[in-house]
Amino acid sequence: MKAIQISKNGGPEVLELKDISLEKPTANEVRIEHKAIGLNYIDTYHRSGLYPLKLPTGIGAEGAGIITEVGSNVKDFKSGDRVSYAGAPLGSYSTHRNYPTKNLVKVPDNISFKVAATLMTKGLTTFYLLHKTYPVKKGETVLFHAAAGGVGQIFGQWARSLGCKVIGTVGSDNKIEKAKNNGYDYIINYNKENFAKKVLEITKGKGVPVVYDGVGKNTLEGSIECLSIRGMMVSFGNASGPLSEINVPKLIQPKGLYLTRPSMQQYLNTKDELDEGSKTLFEKISSGKVKIEIFKEYKLENVFNAHKDLEERKILGPAIIVP
Numbered sequence: 295m296k297a298i299q300i301s302k303n304g305g306p307e308v309l310e311l312k313d314i315s316l317e318k319p320t321a322n323e324v325r326i327e328h329k330a331i332g333l334n335y336i337d338t339y340h341r342s343g344l345y346p347l348k349l350p351t352g353i354g355a356e357g358a359g360i361i362t363e364v365g366s367n368v369k370d371f372k373s374g375d376r377v378s379y380a381g382a383p384l385g386s387y388s389t390h391r392n393y394p395t396k397n398l399v400k401v402p403d404n405i406s407f408k409v410a411a412t413l414m415t416k417g418l419t420t421f422y423l424l425h426k427t428y429p430v431k432k433g434e435t436v437l438f439h440a441a442a443g444g445v446g447q448i449f450g451q452w453a454r455s456l457g458c459k460v461i462g463t464v465g466s467d468n469k470i471e472k473a474k475n476n477g478y479d480y481i482i483n484y485n486k487e488n489f490a491k492k493v494l495e496i497t498k499g500k501g502v503p504v505v506y507d508g509v510g511k512n513t514l515e516g517s518i519e520c521l522s523i524r525g526m527m528v529s530f531g532n533a534s535g536p537l538s539e540i541n542v543p544k545l546i547q548p549k550g551l552y553l554t555r556p557s558m559q560q561y562l563n564t565k566d567e568l569d570e571g572s573k574t575l576f577e578k579i580s581s582g583k584v585k586i587e588i589f590k591e592y593k594l595e596n597v598f599n600a601h602k603d604l605e606e607r608k609i610l611g612p613a614i615i616v617p
Contacts, residue, residue: 297388298597301350303343306601319392325363330411331386331615332356333600352385358410376401380414389617399572409586412612416445417575420452422561428504428526432457437502439509441478442469444612450477455583463489472610493520518545526552589613
């Protein structure tokens, strides 16, 4: 069995492919033979040390595969079940692993392992953003940054299916068509245009009730500027760098805004929450309202290139690692 591990923080070069031996699953764990592994921007934060981990450690928070062995207390899963997961403990960059059933869901037969491996982080993030953090209403106009990215492509289709008008931003012109094909009504290149000014033009000066921002440092103040009275700033990522400190009297107080920094752990922490989210997610995929197009596949031994491409913004959509 093989796994990617890190013993120090740094660039993609700290990712090491190692031979591993697994103990038997504990009472509440199963052993999974991975068929596909999710690749997410948060993996680069764990590797670099932006989100500190106790080292040495495995890496990767998302995977899909087949159960090959179950722990003594496991009742809801059996060998042969098709499953997927996202969340701690890390270690999905591996051919096999043991994993607790608390964060595990069964994958319907009509959804491939490759698609399932892209869904549990990106798809469930979209679920909690649209249904829990700020539950959108039909007819609302919302703003999402990084519209051509992995979460962005799912988000645009999902928000459109709920009856929203969706404004998306991208960082380059070559991403505009990708965003357009994934449900966005308006697309703004924030490196060429003042996106806040453009959003206010689109909304006739009113602003949007919510901004979903996974970009971070470069878009924070502009996002706050284009919110409507009592609007909500949903900051859930740092793709352009960590957020700067926020001047509350200057930025939040004038319009009575809300600012939240959500994560999956806060919305999908119980089995009931996870089952609700994954059921809704799989229904969106099965109905065709959200379509997943795998942008690129990487072999486990080529994970260095995957992280390099992630950080250089070369990945335009869901990507996976294949053991």
